[in-house]
Amino acid sequence: MRANQPNFAARVDAALASPTLKTAIDRTTGTAExxxxxxxxxxxxxxxxxxxxxxxxxxxxNNIDHYLVEFERNALATGAKVHWASxxxxxxxxxxxxxxxxxxxxxxxxxxxxxxxIGLPHALEAAGIxxxxxxxxxxxxxxxxxxxxxxxxxxxxxxxxxxxxxFAASHRDPGAxxxxxSMVQAARRELRAKFMAADVGISGANFLVADTGAVxxxxxxxxxxLTTTPPRVHIVTAGIEKLVxxxxxxxxxxxxxxxxxxxxxxxxxxxFHTGPKQPGDLDGPDEFHIVLVDNGRTxxxxxxxxxxxxxxxxxxxxxxxxxxxxxxxxxxxxTYPGPMGxxxxxxxxxxxxxxxxxxxxxxxxxxxxxxxVRIPLPTLLRGWRDRSWREGLEPSSVRTALGLxxxxxxxxxxxxxxxxxAVRGMRLFAKRGWIEAMPLAGGWTRHRxxxxxxxGTFMQQYQAQKRKAR
Amino acid sequence: xxxxxxxxxxxxxxxxxxxxxxxxxxxxxxxxxxxxPDAQTCCSQPALxxxxxxxxxxxxxxxxxxxxxxxxxxAPSGSxxxxxxxxxxxxxxxxxxxxxxxxxxxxxxxELLSFLTDVCRWLPHDARLPGSFTYHDxxxxxxxxxxxxxxxxxxxxxxxxxxxxxxxxxVCCGFGGTFCxxxxxxxxxxxxxxxxxxxxxxxxxxxxxxxxxxxxMAGKLHRTGSPVRTFHAAEVLAGMADGPAIGESV
Ligand code: SF4
Numbered sequence: 001m002r003a004n005q006p007n008f009a010a011r012v013d014a015a016l017a018s019p020t021l022k023t024a025i026d027r028t029t030g031t032a033e034x035x036x037x038x039x040x041x042x043x044x045x046x047x048x049x050x051x052x053x054x055x056x057x058x059x060x061x062n063n064i065d066h067y068l069v070e071f072e073r074n075a076l077a078t079g080a081k082v083h084w085a086s087x088x089x090x091x092x093x094x095x096x097x098x099x100x101x102x103x104x105x106x107x108x109x110x111x112x113x114x115x116x117x118i119g120l121p122h123a124l125e126a127a128g129i130x131x132x133x134x135x136x137x138x139x140x141x142x143x144x145x146x147x148x149x150x151x152x153x154x155x156x157x158x159x160x161x162x163x164x165x166x167f168a169a170s171h172r173d174p175g176a177x178x179x180x181x182s183m184v185q186a187a188r189r190e191l192r193a194k195f196m197a198a199d200v201g202i203s204g205a206n207f208l209v210a211d212t213g214a215v216x217x218x219x220x221x222x223x224x225x226l227t228t229t230p231p232r233v234h235i236v237t238a239g240i241e242k243l244v245x246x247x248x249x250x251x252x253x254x255x256x257x258x259x260x261x262x263x264x265x266x267x268x269x270x271x272f273h274t275g276p277k278q279p280g281d282l283d284g285p286d287e288f289h290i291v292l293v294d295n296g297r298t299x300x301x302x303x304x305x306x307x308x309x310x311x312x313x314x315x316x317x318x319x320x321x322x323x324x325x326x327x328x329x330x331x332x333x334x335t336y337p338g339p340m341g342x343x344x345x346x347x348x349x350x351x352x353x354x355x356x357x358x359x360x361x362x363x364x365x366x367x368x369x370x371x372x373v374r375i376p377l378p379t380l381l382r383g384w385r386d387r388s389w390r391e392g393l394e395p396s397s398v399r400t401a402l403g404l405x406x407x408x409x410x411x412x413x414x415x416x417x418x419x420x421x422a423v424r425g426m427r428l429f430a431k432r433g434w435i436e437a438m439p440l441a442g443g444w445t446r447h448r449x450x451x452x453x454x455x456g457t458f459m460q461q462y463q464a465q466k467r468k469a470r
Numbered sequence: 471x472x473x474x475x476x477x478x479x480x481x482x483x484x485x486x487x488x489x490x491x492x493x494x495x496x497x498x499x500x501x502x503x504x505x506x507p508d509a510q511t512c513c514s515q516p517a518l519x520x521x522x523x524x525x526x527x528x529x530x531x532x533x534x535x536x537x538x539x540x541x542x543x544x545a546p547s548g549s550x551x552x553x554x555x556x557x558x559x560x561x562x563x564x565x566x567x568x569x570x571x572x573x574x575x576x577x578x579x580x581e582l583l584s585f586l587t588d589v590c591r592w593l594p595h596d597a598r599l600p601g602s603f604t605y606h607d608x609x610x611x612x613x614x615x616x617x618x619x620x621x622x623x624x625x626x627x628x629x630x631x632x633x634x635x636x637x638x639x640x641v642c643c644g645f646g647g648t649f650c651x652x653x654x655x656x657x658x659x660x661x662x663x664x665x666x667x668x669x670x671x672x673x674x675x676x677x678x679x680x681x682x683x684x685x686x687m688a689g690k691l692h693r694t695g696s697p698v699r700t701f702h703a704a705e706v707l708a709g710m711a712d713g714p715a716i717g718e719s720v
Binding site for chain 2: 406442
């Protein structure tokens with residue numbers, strides 16, 4: 001959770017008040033949704049592939065210690081250095097130390113949500129190290145000073161028009177920027193020299209392949225390659241759950257990941273990085289570091305959230321979520337937004353700060369329906385609600401109202417009296433069938449009319465009919 | 471004769487009893503004897519969705535005890551039926567005795583429209599209603615119970631009634647039970663979009679199978695001055711859509 005931010009309701013209001021946010025979200029997520037639907041329709045074995053994806057991920061999560069040891073052994077054999085970080089602070093400290101040892105003045109970074117999760121951009125800044133983002137969207141939000149608002153398209157909240165303004169204001173040679181392609185060119189001109197001058201490149205990982213010690217990254221811009229090949233030192237930061245047993249497993253998951261994310265068959269660039277430059281290699285870094293980050297993951301495993309660790313960060317659950325589609329990523333207040341973020345953020349930032357996320361969901365199930373590894377997101381959100389109730393974090397107004405309702409609902413005779421009285425009372429507020437305002441109903445009537453009860457309760461009418469029939 | 475217990479649902483009981491009577495009429499036409507157990511109140515969803523698991527179990531036991539003696543339990547709501555059918559067994563995972571009773575009840579609990587087609591194999595023969603309708607697929611019925619083709623199959627039998635497909639018919643309407651009053655601004659943004667799509671179909675009627683969602687959408691259609699009138703599908707099928715729609719006065 002970012003420090004000093006306004007509460008959830010205020011963040012939601014700010015998002016809903018934005019004149020451009022909804023358009024920006026709909027453009028990107030709408031395209032993603034349509035393309036995914038097309039890709040899935042053209043894949044007859046998609047449901048079986050999801051089962052396989054779930055099983056691979058579940059197997060790894062349940063045997064994580066085994067695969068971590070195997071990965072470390074094989075990565076070391078490729079000449080990589082492997083570091084273990086149990087917290088985000090540890091992870092940042094390790095990365096900064098490697099940068100210092102390499103006497104790095106500037107680092108390039110390719111998009112990594114794990115990097116955002118552990119606060120790496122800030123840590124680098126605090127250490128006085130210049131950070132150059134190679135991913136176009138990351139470059140945009142760096143210029144704008146925003147956190148990412150989507151796990152696949154971090155700058156999704158910005159419209160093309162806003163990006164153009166941003167580039168015009170901050171690039172040395174923005175050019176005309178008539179279309180998206182010329183905007184990409186503008187960013188290339190700005191960044192290319194910086195990529196080549198960087199001492200250290202930092203990337204994330206989509207998969208860590210246990211039996212080869214390789215790190216797999218996928219991008220559409222080829223920026224991960226620019227991050228990881230020219231600099232002398234390459235640092236990979238990865239969550240420990242990114243493991244897969246073998247390259248074959250990585251490929252099976254890759255098909256699910258890319259189709260679920262963008263609807264494409266494969267990303268433009270899929271790279272397996274194995275260790276530093278070897279004698280005879282044309283290029284590659286002199287040093288190759290892998291920082292394996294726990295940051296609460298083993299706790300999640302012990303806390304009933306093992307299923308969430310299956311996540312391959314495809315973003316489909318965000319794209320198909322009506323709440324995300326309306327409030328965007330920033331309103332969630334954590335690193336990860338949308339349904340998967342609402343499950344992860346309470347684990348990462350603590351339930352008291354994030355209890356709204358578990359409740360701000362209609363439990364409509366669209367996220368679970370599209371998740372390529374079949375994570376039961378609504379069930380996990382319910383789990384947080386139960387826990388929030390047990391730990392007494394729910395507001396007393398809710399507890400009192402629910403307590404009263406339970407008292408009545410467990411006594412059918414009293415319930416009959418109470419509902420009949422409530423129906424009579426509500427009808428007093430009705431005008432031509434509608435209640436436009438009524439005490440305690442403001443949450444409803446502020447935005448919509450409340451249809452007045454159409455008569456006495458069903459139970460009253462039914463009993464009356466039965467009496468007449470006798 | 472098949473003995474069916476009607477789970478009226480708390481919303482139908484209080485807000486729109488005619489849906490309950492439509493359900494009885496349809497079930498009887500389909501050859502069932504219908505009983506309405508006295509001891510019913512609510513399916514437990516308010517407690518379940520608030521995270522009050524103990525509270526939800528207390529109400530669930532009451533539902534199980536009141537309904538387990540019948541051949542079938544039928545509710546004119548996908549959401550309440552799914553609570554019994556899907557969530558009751560989950561709620562008692564740690565209690566073997568109640569888990570067995572919950573599972574037995576779950577097996578014979580159905581949403582009304584899918585019960586008529588899938589279990590009774592019944593279709594209406596003499597229903598008529600000239601005009602056009604659009605259909606919203608409520609989320610719990612759709613994703614937890616697989617209700618989608620059944621209401622369309624039934625409504626296709628209604629003479630003179632033509633379907634106008636709804637853009638985003640499987641997208642949540644923003645009701646979500648207490649969600650809509652806990653997060654009114656988000657719910658409003660969602661239902662605004664839904665109301666626009668409904669009005670854009672040009673249909674005379676909006677139909678669906680869940681009163682909560684229907685009240686939410688009808689309430690927004692009303693505020694936006696839309697001419698679309700809202701009914702529960704059961705009312706149309708039972709020939710009871712000649713009276714006031716949801717929110718219209720008698
Ligand atoms: S939870 Fe599932 S749908 Fe959401 S990002 Fe993770 S893998 Fe994708």
